[in-house]
Amino acid sequence: MEKLIHIGFGNIVNTAKIIAIVGPDSAPVKRLVQKAKEDGRIIDATQGRKTKAVLVMENSQVVLSALLPETIAGRAQADYSDKENQNSDEQ
Numbered sequence: 682m683e684k685l686i687h688i689g690f691g692n693i694v695n696t697a698k699i700i701a702i703v704g705p706d707s708a709p710v711k712r713l714v715q716k717a718k719e720d721g722r723i724i725d726a727t728q729g730r731k732t733k734a735v736l737v738m739e740n741s742q743v744v745l746s747a748l749l750p751e752t753i754a755g756r757a758q759a760d761y762s763d764k765e766n767q768n769s770d771e772q
Contacts, residue, residue, distance in 0.1 A: 686756045688746040692726035694736060696757045701737040702750045710735055717743035 683697040703710055714735060717723040723743050730747035737743055746753060 684757075686753065688726055688734075688736070688744065688753055689748045690726065690728040690730075692746070694738070694744060698739045699736055699757065700739055702753050702757075703735050703737070704750055705732045705735050705745070713737070714743060714745070717741075 683695050685693045686696055688694055705711065705714065714723065714732075722741055723745065725745045727745050727747040732745045732747065734746040734748055734750040734753055735743060736746060736753070
């Protein structure tokens with residue numbers, strides 16, 4: 682089973698489907714978000730808060746989060762470390 686991580690306000694994503702976690706402030710990311718909105722590929726998980734992270738998913742979906750990219754990446758890394766530890770325990 683793939684790992685799921687909390688991205689704020691009860692919203693959860695599959696870590697195996699994340700391609701990138703980036704900040705929303707650069708012009709290319711703003712264009713990416715705007716294009717995703719126009720195409721209906723955006724998932725807004727901010728609950729009306731300021732967007733602090735943009736997650737680009739495998740299936741071209743774009744997820745907006747109110748958590749910092751470092752926070753989300755830390756949670757994903759923790760899940761990855763847990764998975765590595767389980768695999769070494771099984772061997």
